[in-house]
Amino acid sequence: MKRSVLGFKKAFTLIEVMIAVMIVSIVIAALFKLRGDTNHLFSRIQQEQKKSTYATLILWNDKYGFNKEDINMYRLVDNFELDNDTRRELKNIKAKVRYSKIKSIDLDTLVIEIGKTELLFDNIDIHFNRVITR
16 A cells, blocks of 8 residues: 555554444345345245135035035045145145025026125135025
8 A cells, every 4th residue: 555644554443443344234134125125025925825726626616616525625626637746735734615505586587596605724714705506
């Protein structure tokens, strides 16, 4: 480094170095917090997506969703080609299905029933309205 007029070397003072280290530490801590929050949010979104998929399986299957019962998700995919890990995962997932009739409209040749189906899983509940004709 160049020498100043008085003969001293120009350099950072101890306070300046400490402030720089503190700023870098705060930025790194904020990045770690942001990454942790993002991982938590991503995991929550994955759980919500799985539950939505399970609800779709029940909606797709005409046998389920119009009564009150406990079902095992594995029963819904008996005819599907799935890998063993997925089948094992589905065996452990249980849902309670509750159906309640909201309104029935009787036409001459057709009866339209509007009802509410509730799917109750361990940590999430899904509610949707359904219309069936008889």
